[in-house]
Amino acid sequence: MTAERLRQYKSIKAEIEELAEQIQMLESSDIVQGSDREFPYIKHNMKVETGECDHTRDMLKKELGLLKAEYHALNEFINNIADSETRRIFRYRYIEGWTFQKIAFKVGNGDEQVPRKKHNNFLKKYEKYENHML
Numbered sequence: 001m002t003a004e005r006l007r008q009y010k011s012i013k014a015e016i017e018e019l020a021e022q023i024q025m026l027e028s029s030d031i032v033q034g035s036d037r038e039f040p041y042i043k044h045n046m047k048v049e050t051g052e053c054d055h056t057r058d059m060l061k062k063e064l065g066l067l068k069a070e071y072h073a074l075n076e077f078i079n080n081i082a083d084s085e086t087r088r089i090f091r092y093r094y095i096e097g098w099t100f101q102k103i104a105f106k107v108g109n110g111d112e113q114v115p116r117k118k119h120n121n122f123l124k125k126y127e128k129y130e131n132h133m134l
Helices: 003-007 011-031 051-079 086-096 100-106 113-133
Strands: 031-035 044-046
Touching: 003 051, 003 086, 011 051, 011 086, 011 113, 051 086, 086 113, 100 113
Parallel strands: none
Antiparallel strands: 031 044
C-alpha cells in the first residue's frame, strides 16, 4: 500500500457514487411507456434495448466493479492496522480527510509531527515488508 493509493480514497468513494448514478440514469432512460395495440389499450412500461446504451452501461459497471474493489482494499488495509493509534491516524487522514494538525489534537498530542511521523514510519515499514514478500 502506498500513500498515493490511500490519497485516492475520497475520490474513489465519490466516483463510485457518480458511476452508480450514471448507471441508474441509463437504466431508467431505457424504459418507455406504451399500450397494447388492441382494446382495452392497457398501459405498461417497456424496456428499449439499444446496443450503444448497453455497451456504455456495461463499461460503467466494469469500471464501478474495479473502483469498488480498490475502495474495499483501502478500507481493509486501514482496518487491519494492528496499532489502535496508527489505525485512527490513517482513518482520520484518508477516510475523514483531516490534516495532521487536526489529527494531533484528536489523538491527544498538539504537535502535528507526531502523527505525521507515525504515519510515515508505518508506511515505510509496510512498503519494505511488501517489497520483501515479492
